[in-house]
Amino acid sequence: MAIKNVLHTDFAPAAVGPYSQAITAHGFIFTSGQIPIDPKTGKIEATTIEAQTEQVMQNLHYVLAQGGVAFDRVVKTTCFLADMNDFAAFNSVYGKYFPEGAPARSCVQVAALPLGAKVEVEVIAAQG
Helix, strand or coil: CCCEEEECCCCCCCCCCCCCCEEEECCEEEECCECCEECCCCEECCCCHHHHHHHHHHHHHHHHHHCCCCHHHEEEEEEEECCHHHHHHHHHHHHHHCCCCCCEEEEEECCCCHHHCCEEEEEEEECC
């Protein structure tokens, strides 16, 4: 039995480097950070923090679904914002995905994100 397995879905952006969309190991799914790339175009189409957050969460939805889980199984998120002034607007979208029992979370401002994204989110979810 493999210690880890790679998850991949065509409904989320393909990895643009030496990483996987997600890995399953020991009953958990560990996603790579998702930025707001539209998987249909391979580009960031959204311009507002709200629209970019929505795209990120949709990308994560499809990666998690490939592992057989939904947002209610997420136990930890790490969120990266290019501008902490976007915190409230980010939360307004992010919060819709966790209406009950929100996961543990870290949220930090970073100097820059790939492709000029405003937001990136990675999650850990329990499979079992």
